[in-house]
Each structure stands twice: as structure tokens, then as C-alpha cells.
Amino acid sequence: MDNDEPVPETKLTSTKRRWAADGKFLTGRRGRPESERLPPGQHLVKDWPVLDLGQQPHIAMETWRLDVTGAVERPLSLDWKAFQALPQTESLSDIHCVTTWSRYDNRWQGVATRDLLDLVKVKPEAEYVMLSSVDGYTTNLPLADFAAEDAILATAWEGAPITRPHGGPMRLIVPHLYLWKSAKWLTRIDFRSRDTAGFWEKNGYHMRGDPWREERYSGD
Numbered sequence: 001m002d003n004d005e006p007v008p009e010t011k012l013t014s015t016k017r018r019w020a021a022d023g024k025f026l027t028g029r030r031g032r033p034e035s036e037r038l039p040p041g042q043h044l045v046k047d048w049p050v051l052d053l054g055q056q057p058h059i060a061m062e063t064w065r066l067d068v069t070g071a072v073e074r075p076l077s078l079d080w081k082a083f084q085a086l087p088q089t090e091s092l093s094d095i096h097c098v099t100t101w102s103r104y105d106n107r108w109q110g111v112a113t114r115d116l117l118d119l120v121k122v123k124p125e126a127e128y129v130m131l132s133s134v135d136g137y138t139t140n141l142p143l144a145d146f147a148a149e150d151a152i153l154a155t156a157w158e159g160a161p162i163t164r165p166h167g168g169p170m171r172l173i174v175p176h177l178y179l180w181k182s183a184k185w186l187t188r189i190d191f192r193s194r195d196t197a198g199f200w201e202k203n204g205y206h207m208r209g210d211p212w213r214e215e216r217y218s219g220d
């Protein structure tokens with residue numbers, strides 16, 4: 001064997017190599033002291049408020065679909081069975097809503113966004129993600145945030161299926177950004193080279209929405 005032979009590139013390594021090179025997952029959040037667990041301007045709640053545009057769609061499992069489109073080498077259109085067949089992950093995280101409530105220690109189950117990314121292989125030009133939901137809601141975020149270690153396409157919360165008001169059967173959770181980025185009733189994930197404003201972003205909210213920087217509104 002020739003030791004100079006390069007390690008064969010796989011769908012896993014090529015994506016991860018690029019993320020590593022770009023430092024994509026270095027959010028600076030690791031090791032945040034307990035005393036700083038609550039972002040500025042937030043208060044803690046024990047319940048879980050419901051916030052949306054007022055349409056809470058009924059989605060039958062037979063018609064549920066997730067389309068993954070745009071700047072990817074392998075676009076996907078998954079039905080519920082195919083989605084359930086993806087690697088399943090559990091994660092624990094705090095959530096922070098721009099309306100100033102935060103909720104600690106939410107236990108999610110579902111598919112890690114990183115596992116989805118390994119499957120579709122984003123193209124080098126993909127820097128942003130646009131999310132679309134069954135109720136017509138859209139929201140945009142950088143690929144690096146979508147790909148965060150604890151970001152999850154969640155189907156269960158605290159051991160039970162996510163309820164319809166909270167975005168069931170599947171919603172995104174990106175815990176390190178304000179919760180408006182976490183699309184409920186998610187049906188399309190579109191990878192893009194340019195950042196375009198989603199629903200709230202067109203209506204004055206921040207393009208990124210980092211609660212630790214209080215990126216609430218577009219002027220912040």
C-alpha cells in the first residue's frame with residue numbers, strides 16, 4: 001500500500017472537512033457559565049407558550065412530506081416513513097423567544113440537521129437556508145446555524161410527539177437562535193447562496209437572531 005494515497009472522500013468527510021475549514025460550528029457557546037444561562041432581556045418560564053401566525057395546520061401522516069432542495073448534490077423528497085428511517089437523535093436544550101421568554105431543558109427527539117446535511121451534501125455555494133412551512137411561514141438562517149450540533153428536526157418533546165400547536169408532526173429546533181427561526185410544520189429546506197428575508201425578517205426582525213447578542217430587530 002502506498003501511504004501517500006489520499007483517504008477516499010465520502011459524503012460525510014467532504015461536508016465535514018469544509019465545515020472544519022470554515023470553523024462553522026464555533027459558536028463560542030461552549031462552557032458558558034450557569035450564571036449566564038439566561039440571555040439578556042429574557043425571563044424564565046416553566047410552561048411552553050404557543051406563538052404563530054394563527055393557522056395551525058392539520059397534517060396527515062399519509063400526506064406529510066419534507067423536501068430538501070436548492071444547492072445540494074442530492075435533493076430529497078421524504079415521506080414520513082423515509083424520514084423516520086433516518087438516524088434518530090436526542091438532544092437537550094434551552095429555547096429563547098424574542099418576546100422575552102426562555103424555557104430551560106427541553107428534551108427533543110428527531111433527526112439532527114447534521115445527519116440530514118450528510119445525506120444531501122450541500123454544494124460549496126450553499127451559505128444560507130430558507131425554511132418553508134405548511135402554514136405559509138418562512139424563515140431564513142445561515143447554514144452554519146442550521147448545522148449547529150444541537151439543531152434538530154424534532155418529532156418529540158419530553159418523550160411525546162410534538163403537538164400540533166407546537167408544530168407537530170415535525171418542526172425545526174435551532175436552540176441557539178431566537179425561536180422564530182425554528183419553523184413549525186416544516187415542509188421545505190432550501191439551500192441558497194444568498195440570504196433572503198423570511199416572514200418575520202421582512203417584518204423587521206433580525207436576519208440572524210442571536211439571543212446572546214440581542215439580535216431581535218433588523219436595526220440591532
Ligand SMILES: Nc1nc2c(c(=O)[nH]1)N[C@H]1C(S)=C(S)[C@@H](COP(=O)(O)O)O[C@H]1N2
Nearest residue numbers: 049050051052053133137166180182183184
Ligand atoms: N410554521 C410556523 N413556524 C413558526 C411560526 C409560525 O407562525 N409558523 N412562528 C415562529 C415564532 S415567531 C415563534 S416564537 C415560535 C413559537 O413556537 P411555539 O409556538 O412552539 O412556542 O415558532 C416559530 N415558528
Ligand SMILES: [Mo]
Nearest residue numbers: 051097098180
Ligand atoms: Mo416569536
